């Protein structure tokens with residue numbers, strides 16, 4: 001690291017020594033900044049990077065709710081409003097027991113550059129709670145969402161901050177949150193995205209992150225004379241992003257052989273066909289069951305339970321391309337070494353920051369094409385941006401229109417990341433390319449807007 005970026009990193013670590021995920025996100029971003037700071041004296045002069053690593057605002061609040069037995073439960077709620085340089089804060093809500101300020105800050109930080117890459121007018125933010133929707137009744141989830149919104153509503157608005165879903169927050173939760181916002185404020189506005197089709201949701205929003213990931217990776221592969229058709233792919237997770245990644249990979253003629261959840265993984269050598277995927281959607285979205293049930297239903301499928309730390313067996317299966325779509329740091333150094341050993345050609349990050357810093361380094365050093373989450377999973381927020389536009393105009397585009405716009409946006413992101421990599425870094429270093437292309441636009445807006 002050069003002197004400036006090293007100082008910034010040391011300050012972040014000193015101020016928040018326990019925020020490991022946030023430090024990791026800042027660290028990998030600063031490595032890319034090393035490529036450009038000497039060429040851009042105005043960035044140093046206006047302390048743009050120093051300002052960027054500090055959220056504009058971080059809100060922490062109490063969320064009391066009553067469970068079905070009539071017992072009071074207390075969770076912690078968060079909203080990190082990282083940057084409004086390009087537009088209203090925009091980013092999802094995550095409900096998962098692991099949620100803490102470090103995870104919220106890393107996600108909000110990444111979101112700023114991701115949103116910038118889409119070319120749409122959106123700032124960056126993220127929020128959520130350590131509430132675990134798993135095993136809760138619909139009524140409990142509703143009471144939690146209502147209580148969460150009882151505080152969140154005063155910090156958000158269609159021109160201020162527009163949350164959406166993330167891990168543990170899907171259509172059901174967004175519906176409950178929207179209903180409560182509407183009731184408290186007596187207004188029907190596009191304050192959340194990922195809404196149901198009957199009350200302002202955009203077509204293709206549920207599909208957008210997974211579809212966008214595959215469109216983006218297809219561009220990278222095409223640039224290298226490779227293709228998805230006929231390839232074997234690994235996908236982790238089995239939630240929203242994983243499901244629609246599998247759907248689009250199937251449409252491109254690839255074969256997906258794995259899925260997982262927090263309890264374990266399945267390996268289906270025959271491939272997860274559209275019929276089997278329909279079963280997974282029912283299992284995960286309606287029945288809210290475990291992926292192990294897939295192995296009970298289909299013959300010849302192996303189920304491997306999760307054993308904690310160490311190497312994850314999902315990343316030790318031979319395949320052409322890998323798509324981590326579960327959570328942060330799900331590919332550690334050992335997993336990366338296994339993927340490289342087995343000749344993986346591309347890693348497409350559907351989840352946010354799924355590769356540990358050492359894993360990312362290994363992929364870059366070994367010439368594995370790495371599609372970083374900031375760019376590769378931006379399709380979700382891009383269609384959220386399109387949902388905001390449709391809400392403002394009070395109209396609804398067709399699936400084909402939204403899908404076409406999504407494809408154009410993903411192609412645009414690929415081109416910006418590629419040209420920034422070629423200009424400032426190495427050919428095909430999409431990590432640097434995405435960081436730099438996303439950064440430049442935000443930096444320009446921050447300088448123009450003065451010290452706010």
Ligand code: NDP
Pocket residue numbers: 096098165166167168169170209237238239240241242260261262263325326327328350351352377378380381
């Ligand atoms: P879902 O809640 O729909 O699915 C998450 C999946 O990941 C589930 O299969 C879950 O298993 C698994 N998972 C979650 N946490 C862990 C963990 N600690 N260890 C192992 N497995 C885990 O979330 P999404 O599909 O929406 O999100 C997945 C990733 O994609 C996240 O990183 C998210 O930030 C990112 N993302 C999502 C976007 C979206 O539009 N939804 C947009 C951009 C990025 P289980 O069922 O057991 O909990």
